[in-house]
Amino acid sequence: MNAPAIALNRFGLGARPDEPPPTDPPRWLLSQFDRYEALPPAWKAAARTPVLVDAWLAQQRAVRQAPEGQRSGIREAYLRQGRDEYVIAAGARTASALQTDTPFVERLVHFWSNHFAVSVDKLLMVGLAGGFEADAIRPNVLGRFEDLLLAVVRHPAMLLYLDQAQSIGPGSAAGQRAQERQSRGRGLNENLAREILELHTLGVRSGYSQDDVTELARALTGWTLPGDAPQDGAGSTFRFVAALHEPGARTVLGRGYADEGEQQARAILHDLATEPATARHIATKLARHFVADDPPPALVQRLADSFLRTGGDLSSLYRELLAAPQAWAPAQAKFKSPWDWGVSSLRALGRKELPPMQASNLWNQLGQPVWRPGSPAGYGDLAANWAAPDALIRRVETAQRLAQQAGNTVDARALAPRVLPGDALTTATAGAIARADSAETALALLLVAPEFLRR
Structure with missing residues (x-):
């Protein structure tokens, strides 16, 4: 390509x-x-x-x-x-x-x-x-x-998703009152802390321990949604409640953090955001998304070095990605997710919008509902996640529906070299489109062609 x-x-x-x-x-x-x-x-x-x-x-x-x-x-x-x-x-x-x-x-x-x-x-x-x-x-x-x-x-x-709004430090003022009342169902919740370490920053098997999860969870107590109190302010979307915060100093990844209320967790997040393990985790995911399911180690290292050198400046990270020769390898190593394929198909047809319900239904039908991956890990970014036979059948059926909607208004023979410019369009696909017995069939063939399914 x-x-x-x-x-x-x-x-x-x-x-x-x-x-x-x-x-x-x-x-x-x-x-x-x-x-x-x-x-x-x-x-x-x-x-x-x-x-x-x-x-x-x-x-x-x-x-x-x-x-x-x-x-x-x-x-x-x-x-x-x-x-x-x-x-x-x-x-x-x-x-x-x-x-x-x-x-x-x-x-x-x-x-x-x-x-x-x-x-x-x-x-x-x-x-x-x-x-x-x-x-x-x-x-x-x-x-x-x-x-x-x-x-x-x-x-x-x-x-709300990771239950942080319900987390209460056992030794906090609110936690002590709950114990006195012998109330159940609310206490320290580690969900957000665990996902910050495992998914958002360091990555799995990066050396953190269960103690680090618990200590971060304690530091995060008090981070919650706004309430009805006037001091929360109109339009607020976050508040720190000192009465929910677990008192005491914390130790995460061997570093100590003083008991400074909301600032305690912020200091931990700052350090996590600049950890070498975080740099490598982000670099790996970015390289995997854009280049290959098994990204080149040299590219991952280059991106991780940029992340650390710039203190996590994302624009610099993207510039480094675009400067890397591996990112421009001609092989189409990435199989499109349903979202990628659906968006690229609609863009190829010149569509600028869909009615909201129709859009929502489209992603449901393709198997990748918007903001519904089912877990904090998100949707997978490997070909194995999306290339199963039933998933491909969904794409063929959707391509046929899109082609029927377009009718004879789209000439796939003229469209193909525009959306797959230069050598991106193979001779085999161009020939199949030219031999199609109808405009609708030709367009459907383009949308499910091997080079259109990959990027």
Whole structure:
């Protein structure tokens, strides 16, 4: 595959028929950093985090004040509204991917949203998932890793998804009162701390211990959602509650941290964000996403060195990726995920948006629902995750539906060299398209061609 095709398909989200191949692919990709709009027009219809948190607080308040028999109805009404917000946000994400003229940065948004995954399988935070991407991921994707990490950990979606909002230090004022009342069901929760270490920063088998998990969990106590108190302020999305915080100094990875309230966990996150193991974990995932399921060790090392040298500056990390010759290898080593394939198919057809419910249903049908990976590990990024026969059948069926919708309005023979420029389009695929017995069949063949399924 040639450099323009690599820029459009490997680093971008797929070519559009009205988009000429870039004459200077690296410069085209780098120029997107200056043009990226954190919240493009497609997202204007989606509710922002402060509004979503206000709805959550209103529901909590209503449940507390209602008689027992009315509480389930209040919760169900809240979940219905949350599902509506989810569909709107999924439509916004889809439209943004189809409309963007900064597809490299948009792909990076998707990468980080999956790295810091939340899953709407947990219905309590279903309405907050769109706000999580809009307000924690999108504004920080070109900044420092530490700032991105902090925005993610403090976001209400993550606090609810990993049960941090319920975590209470046993030795805190609130914990002591709970023990006196002999109340059960709330105490120290280690979910967020474990995923920060295992998934978000250091990575699995990187040398941290269970004691490190527990100590980080203790440091994070008090990090929760805003409440109804006036001091929380209108539009707040996070608060630190000293009465929930486990008192005492902490030790994580052999380093000591004084008891400084909220600052204690922030200091730990700062150190985690600059650890060599974190640099290698992020470098490996980034190289795997863009280059190969088994990324070249030299590329991983190059990216890890850049991460450490710049203190986790993400724009510098991406520049290092684009400067690496391994990133421009002609072989199409990456098999597209359902999201990648669906977005690139729609872009190839010139589609700019889908009705939100139709967009949500499309990703469900393809097997990769938006913000629903089912676990904090996110969706897999290997061919083995997506190349099973039943998954390929779903793509063939979807390609046929898209081709039927296009009818005779799209000439696949003319479209193919535009979306697979240069030598990206093989002779075999071009021949199959030319021999197709109808325009619809020709278009479906293009969308499921081997070179279109990979990037």
